[in-house]
Amino acid sequence: MNIDIKNEEMNLRNLKNKIDSIDDINLSAERELIELENKINDVIVEEKDLNNAAKKLEKAIEELNKEARNRVVNTFTNINNTFSDLFKKLFDGGKAYLELTDSDDPLEAGLELMVSPPGKKLQRLSLLSGGEKALASLALIFSTFINKETPICILDEVDAPLDDFNVERFCNLLKDASKITNKKFLVVTHNKITMGYMNKIYGVTMSEPGVSKLVSVNLDKIAPEFAAE
Structure with missing residues (x-):
């Protein structure tokens, strides 16, 4: 059997070089692998939990939107x-009627008031005169109050743009709404006609410069002839 000594020595050196080039053996590699696998499993479980929670949340949102x-x-x-x-x-x-616009979804739709005063064509609220806008807006405000569970409604000088004739209409509407809903209406006004329709009046007067005084009158306790005046 012939053996090439030089060739075998070269192979031996190559093998030694390969062995020397190998890094130190990590004796804890198996334990680290197990820990890493456990972490991966935990992440997978968390991902499933998050996906389930997301599905439940989407379902809840869908039900809320439906309601x-x-x-x-x-x-x-x-x-x-x-x-x-x-x-x-x-x-x-x-x-007159209300119209949902811009979307078939009522949660995203806009709102338009379509009105047609006697003798006029149907049009948007923005095209009416100032007094007509005020009356139409009052109709919408009272419609909301009547259909909403609120114990008190505050109206701040809503009669300001109205003439005396329409102030009377507003006051009659106010009386009817108060009877229908049994709600309290707090009206801020400078109009004497409106004041005459109130049950109680509160005012601020300045008897002397820099000194304000609150006064009140209960019209329900005043004789009708004085209240009318």
């Missing part, structure tokens, strides 16, 4: 019907 849409549609229908009736009462006729 919200139903409430919006029902409230819109009630307010729309009341608005139409009050508009006719304030204008002695005509036609």
Whole structure:
């Protein structure tokens, strides 16, 4: 058997070089592998939990949106019907209704007031005169109050743009709304006609410069002839 000594020595050196080039053996590699696998499993479990939570949240949002849409549609229908009736009462006729715009989804839709005072064509609220806008807006405000569970309603100088004739209409509407809903209305006004329709009046007077004084009058306790005056 012939052996090439030089060749074998070269192979031996190559093997030694390969062995020397190998890094130190990590004796804890198996333990680290197990720990890493456990972490991966934990992440997988957390991912499943998050996916399940996301699905539950999406379902809850869908149910909430469905309930919200139903409430919006029902409230819109009630307010729309009341608005139409009050508009006719304030204008002695005509036609008015609310219209959802820009989207089929009631949660994202806009709102437009379509009105037609007696003798005028159907048009948007923005095209009416100042007094007509005020009356139509009052019809919408009272429609909301009548259909909403609120114990008190505050009206701040809403009669300012109205002439005396329409102030009377506003006051009669206020009386009717108070009887229908049994709610309290707090009206801020400078109009004497409006004051005459109130049950109680509160005012601020300045008897001397820099000194304000609050005064009140209970019209329910005053004789009708004085209240009328």
